[in-house]
Amino acid sequence: MAVSSSTRVLLVGAGAQLAGALIERLTPACTLIPRTRPQLDVTSARAVDEAVAEVAPDVVVNCASFNDVDGAERDPVTALRVNGLAVGHLADACRRSGAVLVHYSTDFVFDPVVDPGMLREDDPLSPGSIYAQSKLLGEVLARRAPRHYVLRVASLFGGRRGHSSLDRIASALDGGAPVKAFANRTVTPSYVVDLAEALVATLDRAVPYGLYHCVNTGRTTWVDVATALARALGRNPAELVVPTPFDPAMFPARRPTYAALSNAAIAAHGVVLPGWEDAIMRFARARARADDA
Numbered sequence: 096m097a098v099s100s101s102t103r104v105l106l107v108g109a110g111a112q113l114a115g116a117l118i119e120r121l122t123p124a125c126t127l128i129p130r131t132r133p134q135l136d137v138t139s140a141r142a143v144d145e146a147v148a149e150v151a152p153d154v155v156v157n158c159a160s161f162n163d164v165d166g167a168e169r170d171p172v173t174a175l176r177v178n179g180l181a182v183g184h185l186a187d188a189c190r191r192s193g194a195v196l197v198h199y200s201t202d203f204v205f206d207p208v209v210d211p212g213m214l215r216e217d218d219p220l221s222p223g224s225i226y227a228q229s230k231l232l233g234e235v236l237a238r239r240a241p242r243h244y245v246l247r248v249a250s251l252f253g254g255r256r257g258h259s260s261l262d263r264i265a266s267a268l269d270g271g272a273p274v275k276a277f278a279n280r281t282v283t284p285s286y287v288v289d290l291a292e293a294l295v296a297t298l299d300r301a302v303p304y305g306l307y308h309c310v311n312t313g314r315t316t317w318v319d320v321a322t323a324l325a326r327a328l329g330r331n332p333a334e335l336v337v338p339t340p341f342d343p344a345m346f347p348a349r350r351p352t353y354a355a356l357s358n359a360a361i362a363a364h365g366v367v368l369p370g371w372e373d374a375i376m377r378f379a380r381a382r383a384r385a386d387d388a
């Protein structure tokens with residue numbers, strides 16, 4: 096589906112950090128209809144049906160999510176309703192209307208015991224927390240829409256809310272404050288600007304429907320991310336970045352130690368995401384521009 100000004104895109108969960116980048120990228124490219132939580136609660140099947148009937152979208156993009164990983168252990172019902180059942184409501188509405196569903200999932204559906212290298216879409220799943228289990232339920236229910244993209248993303252940064260781990264590290268480094276960063280937790284960070292570009296490319300190129308890993312290219316650790324960010328911000332990482340060992344037992348909810356996603360499958364369809372270091376550089380430049388403005 097080539098994205099054009101006549102393409103109608105309903106964006107739900109439009110207050111999300113990722114949604115901000117999508118709104119910026121999609122607004123000039125298509126007819127975007129954003130709905131925040133007060134405008135559309137996705138846990139209501141009826142509200143979802145009414146919104147899809149009213150908007151008549153070609154594409155529904157779901158950014159609504161209960162992302163409080165530790166909070167989900169205390170409130171599993173809300174996590175399962177928002178991250179799981181609500182995706183079923185959206186998928187059913189898309190099935191009936193013929194719209195494409197774009198749904199975002201997470202690297203937390205994996206939790207391998209030993210380092211498996213880069214994880215592919217069909218590698219064994221082991222969601223180790225309520226949050227991860229609720230997101231996996233969402234992946235399954237998204238398939239009720241015959242035309243769906245489930246895009247697994249990881250460690251988002253650069254969103255308008257500025258509340259991600261990486262945004263917080265950037266703020267601390269900006270202020271010259273030392274930051275602790277896990278030395279042994281493997282990740283594939285995802286710059287929201289690059290995810291927005293990847294979504295447009297996925298639709299434009301009519302990538303076959305299905306499940307894809309959609310993250311910046313390459314794998315890293317939080318120490319290496321913080322080090323690259325410090326350099327990009329003109330700070331001395333040796334002074335400010337404090338490597339810390341990661342132990343899954345240190346949080347109420349389990350987090351994977353090794354969760355580096357391979358984006359080779361989506362790249363094979365021409366959706367090539369920039370490397371994570373390049374993304375960090377652009378993120379640092381964008382922060383500097385925003386500070387100057």
Ligand SMILES: NC(=O)c1ccc[n+]([C@@H]2O[C@H](COP(=O)([O-])OP(=O)(O)OC[C@H]3O[C@@H](n4cnc5c(N)ncnc54)[C@H](OP(=O)(O)O)[C@@H]3O)[C@@H](O)[C@H]2O)c1
Nearest residue numbers: 108110111112113132136137159160162199201248250251
């Ligand atoms: N952040 C990450 O590092 C990360 C990592 C892996 C995967 N992901 C996935 O990427 C996607 C986007 O994440 P994000 O970090 O951009 O999200 P976010 O900033 O945490 O925002 C989530 C949004 O969902 C909204 N929401 C919650 N319950 C809702 C409901 N019942 N109905 C409608 N909207 C509801 C929230 O509304 P309010 O604004 O009212 O709170 C909020 O705007 C999610 O699917 C997430 O699981 C994120």
